[in-house]
Amino acid sequence: MISVKGPLNSGIAVGDNGVATSSASTTHPVIGKVLAVYLRYNDSPPAATTDVSVATTGTDIPGAITLLSIANSATDAWYYPRNLTETNDGTDITYDGTRKVYEPYVIHDKVIVTINQANAGDSVDAWLILEQ
Numbered sequence: 001m002i003s004v005k006g007p008l009n010s011g012i013a014v015g016d017n018g019v020a021t022s023s024a025s026t027t028h029p030v031i032g033k034v035l036a037v038y039l040r041y042n043d044s045p046p047a048a049t050t051d052v053s054v055a056t057t058g059t060d061i062p063g064a065i066t067l068l069s070i071a072n073s074a075t076d077a078w079y080y081p082r083n084l085t086e087t088n089d090g091t092d093i094t095y096d097g098t099r100k101v102y103e104p105y106v107i108h109d110k111v112i113v114t115i116n117q118a119n120a121g122d123s124v125d126a127w128l129i130l131e132q
Contacts, residue, residue, distance in 0.1 A: 005030050006127030010115040012050070013122045018049050020122065021115035029060045030111045032130030033104040037079045040125040049073035049111050049117040052124050056109035067105055080093070081105060104131070 013020035037054055051071045058064035068081045080100035085093045093101040097103075113126045 001132045003032065003132060004033070004127055005111075006038075007125035008054075008113050008123040008128070010110060010113040010126075013045075013115050013118040013120060015120060017119040018046060018117060019111075020120045021114070021116045021124065022118075022120045023112055025112040025115060026110045029109050030130070031108045031130045033106050034038055034081060034128055035131055036129040037081060038077070038127040038129075039079065040076045040112055040127075041074045041122070042125065043119070043122040045074040045115070045118040045122040045124075048072055050074050050122070051116040052126075053112075053114045053116075054086070054126050054128075055112055058109065058111050059107050060109040061077055061084060061107075063110075065105060065107065067107070067111075070091050071099065071104075 011024040013022045054068040055066045056064050059126035083105045085101045085103050115124045
């Protein structure tokens with residue numbers, strides 16, 4: 001089953017223009033395989049400096065995971081983050097010995113959306129497309 005979680009808002013950036021920041025976390029865990037992430041930039045963040053990350057907090061399951069990290073952009077877009085898969089001994093899985101295998105992230109944790117190096121008043125909305 002496919003579901004949508006969002007919009008998850010970063011909160012309104014506070015600080016001087018070009019260096020304002022904010023972050024906000026979900027109050028409940030987000031559960032599933034992350035198939036896609038859509039980012040929408042609000043107000044007028046500077047494309048030359050605005051950074052956005054979508055990550056798990058590491059609260060419910062130890063070890064935060066950065067699902068998406070976009071630097072120096074302010075363009076609304078879809079992203080399809082993937083995780084490098086490994087065997088049970090930590091060796092990268094490959095198709096033919098050279099091409100690595102990537103799979104969707106599997107999460108069961110709170111998700112935090114962060115905006116950095118933006119202008120005061122900017123924010124970002126993120127939607128996660130999940131497979132349950």
